[in-house]
Amino acid sequence: MDRRRFIKLSALTGSSATLASCGNPEYHLIRFVPEDKLTPGIAVWKPSICPLCSAGCGLNVRVMDGEVEVLRDGKLGLTRMGLAKKLEGLPDHPINHGKLCTRGLAAAEITYHPDRVGHPLKRAAGPGARGDGKFEEISWDQAIGELVAKLDATDPKKLAMVMRRQPGLRAEFMRQFAMKFGAPEPIAFEVFGDDVVRRANELSFGSYQLPTLDLADARYVISFGADFLGTWNSPVAQNVAYGQMRQGRPGVRGKFVQIEYRMSQTGANADEWVPVRPGTEGVLALGLANVIMKSGARKAADAGRAGTLIEGWGEGLANYTPQEVEKKTGVPAARIERLAKEFAEQRPGVAFAAGAAVAQTNGLFNALAVNALQALVAEVHFMPGVQVARPRKIEDVKDAQVLLVDGANPVYASPQAAKVREAIAQIPYIVSFGIFIDETSVMADLILPDHSFLESWVQAMPESGARTAVVSMAGPVMQPLHETRSTPDVLIDVGKKLKKPVDLPWKSFEEMVKAGPLPARAQAERPLPRGEAGKFAEPQFDGNPNEYAFHFLPYPSQALLDGSLAHLPMLQELPDPLTSAVWSNCVEINTQTAEKLGIRQGDIVEVASTQGAIRVPAFPSPGIAPDVLAMPAGQGHENFTRYATGRGANPIKILAQITEPETGAVAWAATRVKIRKVADADGSLVLVAGSLTDYPPEHPHR
Numbered sequence: 001m002d003r004r005r006f007i008k009l010s011a012l013t014g015s016s017a018t019l020a021s022c023g024n025p026e027y028h029l030i031r032f033v034p035e036d037k038l039t040p041g042i043a044v045w046k047p048s049i050c051p052l053c054s055a056g057c058g059l060n061v062r063v064m065d066g067e068v069e070v071l072r073d074g075k076l077g078l079t080r081m082g083l084a085k086k087l088e089g090l091p092d093h094p095i096n097h098g099k100l101c102t103r104g105l106a107a108a109e110i111t112y113h114p115d116r117v118g119h120p121l122k123r124a125a126g127p128g129a130r131g132d133g134k135f136e137e138i139s140w141d142q143a144i145g146e147l148v149a150k151l152d153a154t155d156p157k158k159l160a161m162v163m164r165r166q167p168g169l170r171a172e173f174m175r176q177f178a179m180k181f182g183a184p185e186p187i188a189f190e191v192f193g194d195d196v197v198r199r200a201n202e203l204s205f206g207s208y209q210l211p212t213l214d215l216a217d218a219r220y221v222i223s224f225g226a227d228f229l230g231t232w233n234s235p236v237a238q239n240v241a242y243g244q245m246r247q248g249r250p251g252v253r254g255k256f257v258q259i260e261y262r263m264s265q266t267g268a269n270a271d272e273w274v275p276v277r278p279g280t281e282g283v284l285a286l287g288l289a290n291v292i293m294k295s296g297a298r299k300a301a302d303a304g305r306a307g308t309l310i311e312g313w314g315e316g317l318a319n320y321t322p323q324e325v326e327k328k329t330g331v332p333a334a335r336i337e338r339l340a341k342e343f344a345e346q347r348p349g350v351a352f353a354a355g356a357a358v359a360q361t362n363g364l365f366n367a368l369a370v371n372a373l374q375a376l377v378a379e380v381h382f383m384p385g386v387q388v389a390r391p392r393k394i395e396d397v398k399d400a401q402v403l404l405v406d407g408a409n410p411v412y413a414s415p416q417a418a419k420v421r422e423a424i425a426q427i428p429y430i431v432s433f434g435i436f437i438d439e440t441s442v443m444a445d446l447i448l449p450d451h452s453f454l455e456s457w458v459q460a461m462p463e464s465g466a467r468t469a470v471v472s473m474a475g476p477v478m479q480p481l482h483e484t485r486s487t488p489d490v491l492i493d494v495g496k497k498l499k500k501p502v503d504l505p506w507k508s509f510e511e512m513v514k515a516g517p518l519p520a521r522a523q524a525e526r527p528l529p530r531g532e533a534g535k536f537a538e539p540q541f542d543g544n545p546n547e548y549a550f551h552f553l554p555y556p557s558q559a560l561l562d563g564s565l566a567h568l569p570m571l572q573e574l575p576d577p578l579t580s581a582v583w584s585n586c587v588e589i590n591t592q593t594a595e596k597l598g599i600r601q602g603d604i605v606e607v608a609s610t611q612g613a614i615r616v617p618a619f620p621s622p623g624i625a626p627d628v629l630a631m632p633a634g635q636g637h638e639n640f641t642r643y644a645t646g647r648g649a650n651p652i653k654i655l656a657q658i659t660e661p662e663t664g665a666v667a668w669a670a671t672r673v674k675i676r677k678v679a680d681a682d683g684s685l686v687l688v689a690g691s692l693t694d695y696p697p698e699h700p701h702r
């Protein structure tokens with residue numbers, strides 16, 4: 001046994017010793033020999049990368065020595081080691097420029113979470129059903145042996161891999177493993193995905209990726225549904241650039257208009273908030289383009305290829321006069337004329353679409369229309385050298401014999417109607433690399449826990465956020481706390497032990513990261529869409545409007561995103577910027593509508609679609625259209641650590657299985673619902689700021 005592994009049993013000192021003397025066996029902790037050489041009290045700053053979204057912000061991590069509970073050789077004990085104490089933005093990082101969002105600040109909690117999986121687990125033998133949460137600890141040798149035996153006995157084509165969408169070498173590693181094993185490409189899963197925007201950008205501008213918004217230099221910005229200051233794309237980079245647009249140029253303050261039917265955090269920052277009918281955002285964009293072209297400020301040809309995709313563009317969009325557009329969108333013609341005039345005059349202008357505007361059955365049309373408006377006034381920038389994986393449906397796992405899950409939780413984050421839970425449940429063998437038990441990993445036969453990001457080699461290649469290509473890489477900032485292993489290293493080991501070995505060119509993920517990014521692969525050109533993507537089609541909604549009177553808008557939570565961060569107590573504690581809700585969620589309903597229905601703040605209501613119902617407290621708000629109900633995603637977990645389990649409701653569950661036809665992306669804003677009060681307020685809605693009852697009466701929206 002080497003010195004680092006030597007376990008020294010010793011009497012504990014100070015308060016721990018006092019506790020030990022109480023006779024509680026829980027406090028008879030082992031003290032391990034310190035693993036790091038650090039000067040007590042002196043902080044060291046080490047770089048890393050925030051893993052919580054695909055923006056790839058650079059971190060500066062303050063590391064100091066400290067005492068911590070660790071697992072070594074299957075035993076729990078104490079040791080002194082270098083510990084990450086605080087995360088800050090990495091100064092001069094080209095994406096986040098030294099800043100972080102609140103989610104990034106909370107990311108250290110992942111490493112120290114009390115419910116982390118600290119060693120390999122195997123589903124317990126016995127009569128229990130899959131998903132009952134009963135696991136037993138096994139050794140790494142045993143765990144790797146089991147996986148090798150399973151893969152040896154599996155037809156390579158029957159191996160499915162699901163991971164979260166995170167561009168960079170980790171995704172590339174998984175792809176190479178799958179390819180060399182003979183399996184299909186891994187599925188990059190995300191519920192609030194951007195594949196419609198990427199496809200529209202490919203058609204309009206030739207780039208299958210998200211744009212880098214030119215906010216810093218803009219004088220006029222129109223966002224069609226994008227919560228770009230909150231949760232969409234690269235929020236920190238966009239906040240920095242937005243600050244520059246507003247206050248960074250003496251004497252120039254760019255104007256910002258947000259078009260959406262439920263006020264987001266981004267909308268609350270806008271100079272003008274313009275509510276439109278759901279699914280008509282593209283019509284409004286073409287109405288603005290009609291006025292601009294008619295005024296002679298810009299010509300149809302100025303939009304180039306993006307304009308040619310829109311029916312009637314070359315003739316000046318005769319069907320999109322402000323009067324016609326008012327009928328479809330509900331935005332007054334005079335307002336359309338004024339906004340168009342301002343947008344044409346105050347250049348450079350930036351227009352873009354995301355969020356609910358593209359999460360419709362006609363989402364591709366909306367995105368193409370906004371692209372054409374943008375191209376009419378200014379060019380669009382994309383980060384060079386980026387390669388984004390094409391989408392595959394999560395339902396494709398249904399024929400797999402073995403499923404490997406890396407960082408995704410499709411059972412929680414898929415509509416009930418998609419039957420993802422059922423599809424996964426019938427896969428004979430499931431392996432999760434998760435470091436927490438969640439709704440998907442609880443169904444696993446084997447859990448092989450990864451290190452936390454602070455204990456790992458990390459690498460990121462974001463698709464947006466800067467004008468130049470950005471590749472970030474960093475080593476571990478601290479020793480692993482538990483008996484976890486780097487997932488790519490585990491797969492390298494597994495690959496070597498297979499009867500038909502998977503021959504990867506790296507001995508470890510560290511070696512792969514140090515070798516640098518791989519050359520971009522050539523991607524096949526995709527044909528133009530079937531049908532007429534550039535022609536307006538009425539958005540389709542699931543649910544008869546006579547019975548289901550409201551449009552339902554689930555949206556990524558500012559704190560918890562799609563629910564993947566609900567296990568972090570600091571983020572549960574973060575008040576929602578619009579409702580101030582903490583540790584809970586609610587359904588937002590227009591104040592006047594709520595009054596008509598006799599619904600008051602905190603009352604428990606049932607929100608039902610054709611696919612099911614959820615019960616949740618109500619939150620009357622003036623910042624939402626009268627025929628819309630909105631709800632943040634993130635809560636409603638059945639199994640996701642002590643902090644998230646059994647808290648609130650999951651709006652994704654009741655979405656209909658309705659998609660944008662060209663991309664197959666879930667049209668998550670295309671479900672209709674009904675609402676009824678089922679009980680008086682029961683205290684389950686926790687608001688930091690009290691209520692909105694003192695607000696002045698609202699003006700009619702439309």
Ligand code: SF4
Nearest residue numbers: 050052053057101104
């Ligand atoms: S935007 Fe926030 S959550 Fe996303 S990578 Fe940056 S700091 Fe992390």
